[in-house]
Amino acid sequence: MPKIKTSALALFGIVSLASCLLLAQTQKPGEYPRGEKPSPMINFFVTSVPVGDGGNLGGLAGADAHCQMLATAVGAGHRIWHAYLSTQARPGKPAVNARDRIGTGPWYNFRGEIIAQDLAHLHGDTMELAHQGNNLNKLTGLTEKGQIVPGLYDYNDPRDGDWEYAKNTRFSSRHEMLTGTQPDGTAFTDSQDHTCDNWTSNKSPDPGKSGGNLNASDGRLNAQIGFPDRNGGGNGSWNSAHGTRGCAQADLPKTHGQGLFYCFATN
Amino acid sequence: MTRPRAYVVLVSTLMLASGLLLAQQAVPTSQYNTQGVTPPPGSNPTPAKMTFFVTSVGIGKGGNLGGLAGADAHCQALATAVGAGGHTWHAYLSTQARPGQPAVNARDRIGTGPWFNWSFAQLGAPQNALIAVDLADLHGDTLIQAQRGNNFFKQSARNEHGQVIHGIGDPPPIQHDILTGSNWDGRAYTDNADHTCNNWTSSSTGSAQVGHSDRIGNGSSWNSSNATKGCSQADLESTGGTGLFYCFAIN
Numbered sequence: 001m002p003k004i005k006t007s008a009l010a011l012f013g014i015v016s017l018a019s020c021l022l023l024a025q026t027q028k029p030g031e032y033p034r035g036e037k038p039s040p041m042i043n044f045f046v047t048s049v050p051v052g053d054g055g056n057l058g059g060l061a062g063a064d065a066h067c068q069m070l071a072t073a074v075g076a077g078h079r080i081w082h083a084y085l086s087t088q089a090r091p092g093k094p095a096v097n098a099r100d101r102i103g104t105g106p107w108y109n110f111r112g113e114i115i116a117q118d119l120a121h122l123h124g125d126t127m128e129l130a131h132q133g134n135n136l137n138k139l140t141g142l143t144e145k146g147q148i149v150p151g152l153y154d155y156n157d158p159r160d161g162d163w164e165y166a167k168n169t170r171f172s173s174r175h176e177m178l179t180g181t182q183p184d185g186t187a188f189t190d191s192q193d194h195t196c197d198n199w200t201s202n203k204s205p206d207p208g209k210s211g212g213n214l215n216a217s218d219g220r221l222n223a224q225i226g227f228p229d230r231n232g233g234g235n236g237s238w239n240s241a242h243g244t245r246g247c248a249q250a251d252l253p254k255t256h257g258q259g260l261f262y263c264f265a266t267n
Numbered sequence: 268m269t270r271p272r273a274y275v276v277l278v279s280t281l282m283l284a285s286g287l288l289l290a291q292q293a294v295p296t297s298q299y300n301t302q303g304v305t306p307p308p309g310s311n312p313t314p315a316k317m318t319f320f321v322t323s324v325g326i327g328k329g330g331n332l333g334g335l336a337g338a339d340a341h342c343q344a345l346a347t348a349v350g351a352g353g354h355t356w357h358a359y360l361s362t363q364a365r366p367g368q369p370a371v372n373a374r375d376r377i378g379t380g381p382w383f384n385w386s387f388a389q390l391g392a393p394q395n396a397l398i399a400v401d402l403a404d405l406h407g408d409t410l411i412q413a414q415r416g417n418n419f420f421k422q423s424a425r426n427e428h429g430q431v432i433h434g435i436g437d438p439p440p441i442q443h444d445i446l447t448g449s450n451w452d453g454r455a456y457t458d459n460a461d462h463t464c465n466n467w468t469s470s471s472t473g474s475a476q477v478g479h480s481d482r483i484g485n486g487s488s489w490n491s492s493n494a495t496k497g498c499s500q501a502d503l504e505s506t507g508g509t510g511l512f513y514c515f516a517i518n
Binding site for chain 1: 397407410411413414415416417418419420421422423431435436438451452482483487488491
């Protein structure tokens with residue numbers, strides 16, 4: 001028997017053992033996957049880091065640039081990336097709907113797993129689709145680096161509510177995605193702020209206006225958020241669960257956010 | 268040369284087998300609490316106020332629950348064991364129409380809500396204990412309600428001990444297939460196929476509609492995601508369930 005066959009068999013054994021050991025370990029939220037690169041199909045991700053100035057993203061253009069920069073860093077910069085964000089109507093300036101900014105799908109994540117087939121599937125445009133839901137969940141809502149976004153109960157650290165701590169640890173709870181959007185993917189049409197003044201404000205609400213209420217109230221700066229892990233906030237909506245305590249960077253961690261958002265490639 | 272070769276084959280097989288064993292060995296949940304499988308520290312259990320839970324164990328006979336009465340009794344017994352027996356408990360299950368016997372809709376069996384899980388205010392926000400405020404919220408009766416969803420998610424859908432149900436990504440056994448026999452609107456199926464393991468009396472032939480307690484998987488509906496392969500306990504386990512079901516207090 002040729003020696004090569006013997007070593008091939010031994011190699012097989014070692015590889016089997018190694019792969020089984022790998023299987024025994026599970027990727028934890030916030031960890032980077034071991035040596036994996038994004039699927040060539042990736043055209044959806046959650047930003048791994050925020051812009052860092054609260055609700056001031058530099059408008060839609062600044063947010064889009066952030067998406068493009070993060071995508072480029074992992075080799076997906078050949079696509080055109082847009083942030084999933086709405087802006088509200090202003091005098092002489094119509095509203096922009098997040099759903100009109102992200103192409104037509106289908107969208108795939110870091111691992112090439114489907115997020116949604118099309119805009120109707122993503123948003124649940126019919127009763128049937130809405131009940132079925134899209135495929136965005138804790139295990140598919142990955143960052144451009146393939147991280148699971150840490151959410152409720154993943155790690156319990158009271159300092160998660162503090163931006164100074166949270167910005168230095170990738171394990172802090174951070175599952176609130178800025179969207180400024182209604183469940184159907186369109187901009188809000190009421191007179192309250194749901195977009196941190198169209199993604200240009202980093203201000204806290206005036207004293208006495210923050211309360212414990214997460215819904216926008218008169219004159220209060222606020223951003224609507226959703227959860228990629230569908231965990232929390234009264235309904236678990238991926239794009240429109242509740243508001244924030246304000247628009248300063250330090251306001252966002254108070255409710256388990258950091259100012260991350262969704263990026264979709266339009267091509 | 269046959270002997271060394273056999274030796275190598277044996278060693279490789281052993282390595283493979285031990286590797287597989289390692290991969291399948293259940294890690295103690297206390298060391299594996301990345302999914303909040305056990306109640307989080309500092310949480311404040313209020314079982315007497317609880318009006319919703321997922322059964323911590325099934326009845327063990329596959330789709331045969333002893334009918335609706337048997338399933339209700341299971342809910343009541345589990346609730347009583349943790350001090351929540353002051354409520355009247357019903358299982359969230361539908362049965363299909365039979366000659367002389369009308370269908371029963373799961374949504375018509377569970378009172379009017381609101382329903383709360385095992386613990387209030389674990390995160391300093393009472394809404395995290397709320398499952399749904401009423402039947403329309405629970406089932407998404409309007410398009411906007413359906414798009415937003417109820418507050419039913421992996422970390423809120425706890426069993427009567429406050430534990431999260433193992434879902435996709437957790438150590439096996441995965442138990443996220445929850446028996447409902449119901450359509451997404453909470454009503455019984457009206458076609459001729461079996462969706463209820465013969466109205467919860469079969470542990471062999473038939474099929475049951477299940478929802479996913481973690482809302483992850485083939486369709487993410489909490490009450491109507493897919494059908495089981497059959498009604499035996501082994502059939503349920505082959506697709507990620509152990510015959511658990513939802514219990515709601517009607518008062």
